[in-house]
Amino acid sequence: MDTTLRDGAQGEGISLSVEDKLRITAKLDALGVAYVEGGWPGSNPKDVEYFERVQKLPLKHAKVTAFSSTRRPGVTVEEDANIQTLVHAGTKVATIFGKTWDLHVFQALETTLEENLAMIRDTVSYLKKQGLEVIYDAEHFFDGYKSNPPYALETVRAAASAGADWVTLCDTNGGLLPDELSEILGKVKESLDVPLGIHVHNDGDLAVANTLTAVKNGAVMVQGTINGFGERCGNANLCSVIPNLEYKMGFTCLPPGGLALLTEVSHYISELANVTHFSQQPFVGMSAFAHKGGIHVSAVSKNPVTYEHMDPALVGNKRRVLVSELAGLSNLKYKAKELNIDIQFESPESRKIIRQIKELEHMGFQYEGAEASLELLLKKAFGQHQDYFKLESFKILMEKREDDGILSEAMIKLKVGKETVHTAAEGNGPVNALDNALRKALEQFYPEIKAIHLSDYKVRVLDEKDATAATVRVLIETTDQEATWSTVGVSENIIEASWQALSDGITYALYKKYSKEKKAQS
Numbered sequence: 001m002d003t004t005l006r007d008g009a010q011g012e013g014i015s016l017s018v019e020d021k022l023r024i025t026a027k028l029d030a031l032g033v034a035y036v037e038g039g040w041p042g043s044n045p046k047d048v049e050y051f052e053r054v055q056k057l058p059l060k061h062a063k064v065t066a067f068s069s070t071r072r073p074g075v076t077v078e079e080d081a082n083i084q085t086l087v088h089a090g091t092k093v094a095t096i097f098g099k100t101w102d103l104h105v106f107q108a109l110e111t112t113l114e115e116n117l118a119m120i121r122d123t124v125s126y127l128k129k130q131g132l133e134v135i136y137d138a139e140h141f142f143d144g145y146k147s148n149p150p151y152a153l154e155t156v157r158a159a160a161s162a163g164a165d166w167v168t169l170c171d172t173n174g175g176l177l178p179d180e181l182s183e184i185l186g187k188v189k190e191s192l193d194v195p196l197g198i199h200v201h202n203d204g205d206l207a208v209a210n211t212l213t214a215v216k217n218g219a220v221m222v223q224g225t226i227n228g229f230g231e232r233c234g235n236a237n238l239c240s241v242i243p244n245l246e247y248k249m250g251f252t253c254l255p256p257g258g259l260a261l262l263t264e265v266s267h268y269i270s271e272l273a274n275v276t277h278f279s280q281q282p283f284v285g286m287s288a289f290a291h292k293g294g295i296h297v298s299a300v301s302k303n304p305v306t307y308e309h310m311d312p313a314l315v316g317n318k319r320r321v322l323v324s325e326l327a328g329l330s331n332l333k334y335k336a337k338e339l340n341i342d343i344q345f346e347s348p349e350s351r352k353i354i355r356q357i358k359e360l361e362h363m364g365f366q367y368e369g370a371e372a373s374l375e376l377l378l379k380k381a382f383g384q385h386q387d388y389f390k391l392e393s394f395k396i397l398m399e400k401r402e403d404d405g406i407l408s409e410a411m412i413k414l415k416v417g418k419e420t421v422h423t424a425a426e427g428n429g430p431v432n433a434l435d436n437a438l439r440k441a442l443e444q445f446y447p448e449i450k451a452i453h454l455s456d457y458k459v460r461v462l463d464e465k466d467a468t469a470a471t472v473r474v475l476i477e478t479t480d481q482e483a484t485w486s487t488v489g490v491s492e493n494i495i496e497a498s499w500q501a502l503s504d505g506i507t508y509a510l511y512k513k514y515s516k517e518k519k520a521q522s
């Protein structure tokens, strides 16, 4: 059961529109998730609209479930607005959370232990009478059990005897240890005969471990979120839970082919949630199968099992090799093959380029984040590059006027083939002016440049103690309709570092286009 749209949306910085929620529901359905918890209709109009519209989605696998608490103390289910909105949400499944922990009964609900049991019973039996499948989430089950074992068991028995189809044990505060979970789950199984689920938070960084332990001990429903989004430190990350269960433990969670969609789904949901995807996320992160150390790459080239716990393709991810100051010849070999560069590996040039990369990284260049600059460097080292233009000079003027803000203007002189071009352009800053002047100069020769734009510009000060004289690294991301590529520049002068990255970005675009055309012709 995926709860990205409900508990995931409780994560700091996550806000999904109705449209986003519908698209995520369809994506989770395509992945093959059995239950999608879509939200809490009694909470806000967005979720009410979602439940209205989700009924029209043609879902193949997923049952959509709506969430709510049990009725409030001292009111009937018919009088409780939350329960009534839940019933009108139009789903066939409802998830209800109720209190297990006596401390919560006294201090959060401010009621009695008996009334809490009645709230659970009344709510579950009412929803069953409405013909709904009911998942009962026992909030704080483990903390409740530690505080008062008989009462904790009584709450879940109340839900089961009222007809709950599932009882989910929750580690709501996320501080549980796997051994504690096994022991308590064992006790629950002795006194409850209903399918058990598990819902854990990640405050002790153990949500995945606890979830796997619960499944090993008999839980048959897992609740979690894509990328582990969720309240505080998040929920059990389904992108880790699913491959561990399927690939390592032999359980089936998704229909055939589902596992291989996991990386795509994880990135898609990050994108819609507007959250940068965590590169080191196990299984689905960009770095999950990225090899940097020369020793690792050497061995992986011989047999990937040497440094990979599984084949990345099984979860739809792929192997990457990074070239940096920690590279050996093996990194270069792998990268050259990937980039289609013809290299004599045992040649002095290969050793020379590795040395050059290490020296450049020592100066502050960073090629693992700037693969386009690396590709150009390798092409140059092996005589396979082409100069599409050559800089003769540039000049930048900046003028601050009292009433008119800051004006930046760049003048640039380039050689393209035998012709010399001289142009000027303004910009809202010196780098923008330089970028505009460079494009203006080149557009008459390479009109395709119009389709290219800068999509990111990052500056990092490398040696802060030198204050304004410090070396800076500029990383630029350039985009056309098809792809995005990154380039790097390093200098004590921010304009020079920007120029290096800018000109590499444009050169790479031209190289990409013309090498594609050359290939098509041959």
Ligand SMILES: CC(=O)SCCNC(=O)CCNC(=O)[C@H](O)C(C)(C)COP(=O)(O)OP(=O)(O)OC[C@H]1O[C@@H](n2cnc3c(N)ncnc32)[C@H](O)[C@@H]1OP(=O)(O)O
Residues within 6 Å of the ligand: 007, 010, 040, 042, 043, 044, 069, 070, 071, 072, 073, 097, 098, 099, 108, 109, 110, 119, 139, 172, 231
């Ligand atoms: C463990 C979990 O993640 S549970 C899900 C948590 N998610 C959310 O809270 C997000 C959605 N929540 C909301 O939109 C709002 O909190 C609402 C609409 C549900 C309630 O809003 P309000 O009526 O203004 O109440 P408020 O949020 O201040 O307090 C929560 C109330 O629910 C009560 N409550 C808490 N758990 C339960 C429960 N299991 N059964 C019944 N009532 C409960 C609390 O005692 C408190 O009651 P009080 O107002 O009498 O003190």
Ligand SMILES: CC(=O)C(=O)O
Residues within 6 Å of the ligand: 007, 097, 137, 138, 139, 140, 170, 171, 172, 199, 201
């Ligand atoms: C139900 C729920 O979200 C929790 O206990 O964490």
